[in-house]
Amino acid sequence: MEHQDRTRAGYDGVVELYASLFAGRLEEQPFSRNMIGTFAELVRGSGNLRAADVGCGPGHLTAMLHELGLDAFGLDLSPAMVDHARRAHPKLRFDEARMEDLPVEDGALGGVLAHYSMIHTPPEHLPALLAEQARVVAPEGLLLTSFFATDGPEPVRFDHKVAPAYSWPVDLFVRQLADAGFATFARLIHDPASGRGFLDAHVLARRA
Numbered sequence: 001m002e003h004q005d006r007t008r009a010g011y012d013g014v015v016e017l018y019a020s021l022f023a024g025r026l027e028e029q030p031f032s033r034n035m036i037g038t039f040a041e042l043v044r045g046s047g048n049l050r051a052a053d054v055g056c057g058p059g060h061l062t063a064m065l066h067e068l069g070l071d072a073f074g075l076d077l078s079p080a081m082v083d084h085a086r087r088a089h090p091k092l093r094f095d096e097a098r099m100e101d102l103p104v105e106d107g108a109l110g111g112v113l114a115h116y117s118m119i120h121t122p123p124e125h126l127p128a129l130l131a132e133q134a135r136v137v138a139p140e141g142l143l144l145t146s147f148f149a150t151d152g153p154e155p156v157r158f159d160h161k162v163a164p165a166y167s168w169p170v171d172l173f174v175r176q177l178a179d180a181g182f183a184t185f186a187r188l189i190h191d192p193a194s195g196r197g198f199l200d201a202h203v204l205a206r207r208a
């Protein structure tokens, strides 16, 4: 089974549980919330308000971007997640799509949010996703991506509850962003609970 199929099947099976656990959790996540607020402010400042929440899951962050003044829409490869997002946020647009092949014109977006949505992508496939995000973002457009980080030198595969996932050395991830054409200008590394064994990283980058 391809990794996307496994991820899709995994998320299709946990939609209600995932939404009940995470769709309201931003209240308790000041770091994510503030980075998303900063991202939205910068996208607004760019004058191009169109923004995609890629791997949007239940759609709560798409809704947050909308509340922050962006013309936001959500994309996800899990049909059950898209269905949930549409029901939870009927005024917003959500579509089924793979990050490998975004249904967006070249250079159309002021920003892309990829909040823990590339965590299930095996490291050798990450460049293709970042290249696709670079394709759809306008020059000077913004990318905010959040992921699990590690202090070690290499990405580490771990058994996430939904599907296998990877934590990344932040410098290595930033180099991958640079290779795709994104210049990182802010990074927040947060240790939510050291016992968990990894860090949360939030990286803001601008399309060259």
Ligand SMILES: C[S@@+](CC[C@H](N)C(=O)[O-])C[C@H]1O[C@@H](n2cnc3c(N)ncnc32)[C@H](O)[C@@H]1O
Pocket: 004, 007, 008, 011, 022, 054, 055, 056, 057, 058, 061, 075, 076, 077, 078, 081, 097, 098, 099, 100, 114, 115, 116, 117, 118, 119, 120
């Ligand atoms: C950990 S959840 C994050 C959801 C949401 N962004 C959040 O922060 O709560 C990962 C999401 O990314 C989606 N996803 C994973 N790989 C994807 C891909 N290749 N293309 C599109 N969506 C993908 C999954 O279906 C899932 O909804």
